[in-house]
Amino acid sequence: MNVEFINPFLASLLNVISTMASMQLTPGKPQVKTHNLAKGDISGLMGMVGPKTKGSLSITFEQGLILEIMDKMLGEKPDFLNEDVSDLVGEITNMVTGGAKNLLSDKGYDFDMATPAVVVGKNHSISHKAKGKKILMPFSHAAGNAYIEICFDEE
Amino acid sequence: MNVEFINPFLASLLNVISTMASMQLTPGKPQVKTHNLAKGDISGLMGMVGPKTKGSLSITFEQGLILEIMDKMLGEKPDFLNEDVSDLVGEITNMVTGGAKNLLSDKGYDFDMATPAVVVGKNHSISHKAKGKKILMPFSHAAGNAYIEICFDEE
Numbered sequence: 001m002n003v004e005f006i007n008p009f010l011a012s013l014l015n016v017i018s019t020m021a022s023m024q025l026t027p028g029k030p031q032v033k034t035h036n037l038a039k040g041d042i043s044g045l046m047g048m049v050g051p052k053t054k055g056s057l058s059i060t061f062e063q064g065l066i067l068e069i070m071d072k073m074l075g076e077k078p079d080f081l082n083e084d085v086s087d088l089v090g091e092i093t094n095m096v097t098g099g100a101k102n103l104l105s106d107k108g109y110d111f112d113m114a115t116p117a118v119v120v121g122k123n124h125s126i127s128h129k130a131k132g133k134k135i136l137m138p139f140s141h142a143a144g145n146a147y148i149e150i151c152f153d154e155e
Numbered sequence: 156m157n158v159e160f161i162n163p164f165l166a167s168l169l170n171v172i173s174t175m176a177s178m179q180l181t182p183g184k185p186q187v188k189t190h191n192l193a194k195g196d197i198s199g200l201m202g203m204v205g206p207k208t209k210g211s212l213s214i215t216f217e218q219g220l221i222l223e224i225m226d227k228m229l230g231e232k233p234d235f236l237n238e239d240v241s242d243l244v245g246e247i248t249n250m251v252t253g254g255a256k257n258l259l260s261d262k263g264y265d266f267d268m269a270t271p272a273v274v275v276g277k278n279h280s281i282s283h284k285a286k287g288k289k290i291l292m293p294f295s296h297a298a299g300n301a302y303i304e305i306c307f308d309e310e
Binding site: 087114122128 | 201202213238241245249268269274282284
């Protein structure tokens with residue numbers, strides 16, 4: 001997978017969290033995922049279909065981080081991952097994928113987005129099944145970690 | 156959501172499990188999902204994009220059932236939900252969505268499939284974020300339960 005495909009997703013998450021929650025996440029080094037090491041408590045998933053390729057994306061948050069984002073964005077800090085937090089993760093997933101879609105469209109890569117689904121479950125992991133390399137982008141913050149994973153069928 | 160949209164998914168799961176594992180699941184009554192009541196241990200998720208609508212599907216299995224399916228299909232019964240079981244759930248998700256896609260195409264509803272992602276985590280729940288009704292289809296078997304959930308943006 002081309003690095004041109006990675007940076008738009010990375011930049012889009014930093015931008016969404018900075019704009020909506022006035023928080024700065026620290027990006028780690030993107031890596032090819034060989035094991036299912038990225039675990040978290042709530043994840044947004046999105047399918048993507050383009051004329052030349054298709055794939056899936058996930059954005060996974062540890063509970064502490066998503067509750068801090070919720071507090072900064074909406075002034076609410078629930079005690080657990082309720083439906084409002086799930087809706088927020090669905091919105092973030094839409095915004096991040098949409099932002100990356102626009103950046104990639106400018107470079108001639110086009111895809112359509114499906115609709116997001118959100119998984120809630122303590123310490124779950126996600127395995128993307130497209131045939132290409134699985135790219136993991138880690139993000140850190142004092143409140144907790146987040147991970148984007150993307151995988152596209154290789155042409 | 157039209158009942159025409161529900162039966163192809165229901166029939167497709169029954170057919171895949173019957174053909175591949177010689178097992179008969181018992182379908183319960185499809186229902187509009189109002190709470191996140193369907194919990195399981197491993198789920199396959201798939202995004203769908205058509206010219207008129209888009210949405211997401213999940214197939215969730217309890218651990219006992221998917222290990223029984225694995226045993227019947229491949230003659231292997233791992234002690235836990237390892238990568239082979241995850242791959243199997245990805246394949247089942249592809250086959251069920253592909254089967255429903257063919258049945259729906261015959262009726263004039265077309266969509267393209269993204270690629271599956273599989274979630275592993277004890278007792279997780281899934282919340283589909285398309286704007287239409289969330290349809291839950293329960294299936295039972297002596298070894299455990301399974302659930303299909305689908306949600307499409309309403310036109």
